[in-house]
Amino acid sequence: PARPLFGSQLPAGLRTISNIVAVSSCKGGVGKSTVAVNLAYTLAGMGARVGIFDADVYGPSLPTMVSPENRLLEMNPEKRTIIPTQYMGVKLVSFGFAGQGRAIMRGPMVSGVIDQLLTTTEWGELDYLVIDMPPGTGDIQLTLCQVVPLTAAVIVTTPQKLAFIDVAKGVRMFSKLKVPCVAVVENMCHFDADGKRYYPFGRGSGSQVVQEFGIPNLFELPIRPTLSVSGDSGVPEVVADPQGEVAGTFQDLGVCV
Numbered sequence: 001p002a003r004p005l006f007g008s009q010l011p012a013g014l015r016t017i018s019n020i021v022a023v024s025s026c027k028g029g030v031g032k033s034t035v036a037v038n039l040a041y042t043l044a045g046m047g048a049r050v051g052i053f054d055a056d057v058y059g060p061s062l063p064t065m066v067s068p069e070n071r072l073l074e075m076n077p078e079k080r081t082i083i084p085t086q087y088m089g090v091k092l093v094s095f096g097f098a099g100q101g102r103a104i105m106r107g108p109m110v111s112g113v114i115d116q117l118l119t120t121t122e123w124g125e126l127d128y129l130v131i132d133m134p135p136g137t138g139d140i141q142l143t144l145c146q147v148v149p150l151t152a153a154v155i156v157t158t159p160q161k162l163a164f165i166d167v168a169k170g171v172r173m174f175s176k177l178k179v180p181c182v183a184v185v186e187n188m189c190h191f192d193a194d195g196k197r198y199y200p201f202g203r204g205s206g207s208q209v210v211q212e213f214g215i216p217n218l219f220e221l222p223i224r225p226t227l228s229v230s231g232d233s234g235v236p237e238v239v240a241d242p243q244g245e246v247a248g249t250f251q252d253l254g255v256c257v
């Protein structure tokens with residue numbers, strides 16, 4: 001098992017943050033990072049002071065999804081702290097900005113890296129820290145949730161039936177830890193073509209989750225080429241198209257967290 005993060009004390013760097021929101025998924029590739037980044041920029045657009053912590057050490061996507069001028073984290077040598085990089089006023093920390101390649105690490109090492117990045121960062125006063133969680137519900141996720149005082153969790157999934165089973169695992173993990181799961185985001189729900197709406201992965205598992213677990217909000221995001229293009233271009237969709245349908249969905253999600 002992974003060693004406990006930060007012993008038992010809340011790190012000083014996290015005490016100046018009002019809300020810590022985990023964006024979680026039980027599988028990779030369902031759009032968790034896309035949701036985390038767009039949620040963070042939506043909150044920033046509403047006037048909040050926001051940071052994003054990319055805890056996905058194995059596959060950090062933050063460096064692809066946002067394009068800060070300074071792509072390396074700076075160290076304060078005296079205080080031995082990490083200074084986040086920034087893009088459009090949002091503070092960013094990711095292993096991908098640490099100047100190393102993709103990680104080949106065992107669990108305890110990963111915990112160590114997460115621990116160091118999260119706790120020695122000078123976040124300053126933040127209204128929201130959005131944590132892009134590593135996918136799954138293993139030791140690392142569990143420890144992270146136990147130690148970081150999360151105020152809310154958002155679960156991202158795709159509409160397949162199989163995904164429902166995974167989502168249930170995630171919901172159970174958060175409910176055991178008494179972290180309120182405020183919303184499920186069903187991503188890649190549908191696309192429109194030739195004036196018709198198509199549901200390539202079927203329908204209904206999102207509403208099943210909401211009903212079964214009493215989660216108060218369900219949001220649907222369409223499959224949209226612009227979401228993937230903006231993800232790769234370094235400018236989040238909600239920044240590129242602030243009046244669009246996707247931005248509207250994220251504003252509703254922003255109100256929930």
Ligand code: ADP
Pocket residue numbers: 025027028029030031032033034035061187188221222223224225227228229231232
């Ligand atoms: P995860 O964090 O769950 O691994 P990502 O957010 O990195 O997933 O998304 C995986 C890929 O799918 C990315 O290339 C992203 O741009 C793309 N993507 C995510 N959601 C959508 C969507 N609704 N429509 C189109 N592309 C999407």
